[in-house]
Amino acid sequence: MDNIAGSKSGLTWAVHISVAFLVALWLFPTLGLLVSSFRTTDQISSSGWWKAMFPTEQTIQLRTGGTAEAVQQDGLYVVEGNLLTDEGGPGMGSKPVAFGVSSREIGAYEIGETAVYSDGDETLTIAEDGAYRYTSVEEPGRRGQRVFLTAVTPAQATLDNYKTILFSGSGQDNMAKAFFNTLTVTVPATIIPIVIAAFAAYALAWMDFPGRALLIALVVALLVVPLQLALIPLLRLHLGIGIGKGYLGVWLAHTAFGLPLAIYLLRNYMVGLPRDIIENAKVDGATDFQIFTKIILPLSFPALASFAIFQFLWTWNDLLVAKVFLIDATGSTTVMTNQIVELLGTRGGNWEILATAAFVSISVPLVVFFAMQRYLVRGLLAGSVK
Known part of the structure; x- marks a missing residue:
């Protein structure tokens, strides 16, 4: 009787406990960074962040x-x-x-x-x-x-850490410049692969042409190529054509590394859309471009949002690609992850400054994730059920 369709599994409680544990495991460090960012050096050294509300x-x-x-x-x-x-x-x-x-x-x-x-x-x-x-x-x-x-x-909070990090002027303590540099890298590096992948996914899902199956297999194969394996060849290519020391080079690098997953997710989602809608549109005289822009794209928004979340988080939190492709001796294009690494060297003992810098760095990804998380599961499950 336990296996009857519609009946609850006896392990439901275990699933709930596991989910609660994972949520707590993720939430506590984030909450600790937030609380610590409003504390002084003496407070951090004398007690844990969980005692911040008590004398x-x-x-x-x-x-x-x-x-x-x-x-x-x-x-x-x-x-x-x-x-x-x-x-x-x-x-x-x-x-x-x-x-x-x-x-x-x-x-x-x-x-x-x-x-x-x-x-x-x-x-x-x-x-x-x-x-x-x-x-x-x-x-x-x-x-x-x-x-x-x-x-x-007594329990007290201070905004001095944020003033130091965001309004300290020039120097390694200034995260405001690094914040806008990170936005400059992340936003184009998220939009460009989505645009390219959307066109490619539609072609692989609904257009018949020679070699389509081979291209699909190539996209799947590219998913397993390690990022580190392609860094040096791609950097030499960028330096050879003169784009290896600025934003353009890092945009194209993130686009190249994100395209396989983007095409794979979007193609799986688009191929699961009702065929009757596309065929009726073709009967009515719609071109492939009209079908793509007016039918496919609106219906594929969950998959687009799902990849946008992943690409934005990966690019925002990236250090390796920025270190390799964003070569800048003056620090004018330094991103937040690299800025935090430099703070570890200059402010290694100032935990309140490091906690504030870390929370500023994760604040935007948190907002993006919670604003678009309802599309995440729908996009990930695209094409898995027919």
Whole structure:
């Protein structure tokens, strides 16, 4: 009875669990990048992104004022200030809970206590509002004394990372230029193969001419050609005709690598369209071009959208083809993937900058995927069921 058509399989629960696991596996890193892009360096180093909505306890190394801030009172040099608002402090919203004057005991004193340095000539007191009073028999040094402050910092977000990435002007931190460079590469590299493949797919699906079966077999064979195998010969060809150092070369490279799949998907979809519609149009005197533009293309929109999603994502996230065919010593045509690689070298320790750059890079593919995903399955299943 379990095999009766229309009855639910006993493994339905397993399918649901697997789908939920895959969705979570994909969603959590994306959500982590988004949250981390709004956090500071100290927040990222002190707690995971899943704790961003809760207050966190962190220890920060700060310095008291130095010679310039010291005043003499009753034979002592006195420096006063506020560790929460001074440079590098956690901010007024934070609550100090402990402090220390030695890296070996960073939380040795409670707030309100007076810390006495090892020589006995210096003291430090920190109040609950972050105000401190440092005293010394001798004149303090120019840089002041180290203080290790442990404070509870409330959840907070910052847009400074996006300002640095998008509006930092020239240089490797500026992702805005790389963003538009990536659009300049991706949009033509998506449109050109779709246009060519649509004409080729219609011819292979509905036009009779010698060698059609051989061309179809050749298209299927090209699907298994490794990208890396064709890079060097194609680059030598581009350099020989003078298009290997600009956008035109990378457009044609992406077009060449994307055409086999595009023709295969579109041809399978078009060949499954009702034959009566095409034959009636021919009886009414329509030409092949009129049939293609007014009947085939509107009906093939799911397959076109399906390939557009794949080609856009592949081109947007591409690094290898851009590295090989977009040769630019000045950086004026650098795409986002290459820019992120360069940031790993210059900003390798700034996780907040890297997370922001990564999320800016994936934001457009996310929008494209969710806007057109309803056509994805229909296009992939094109021609699989008769």
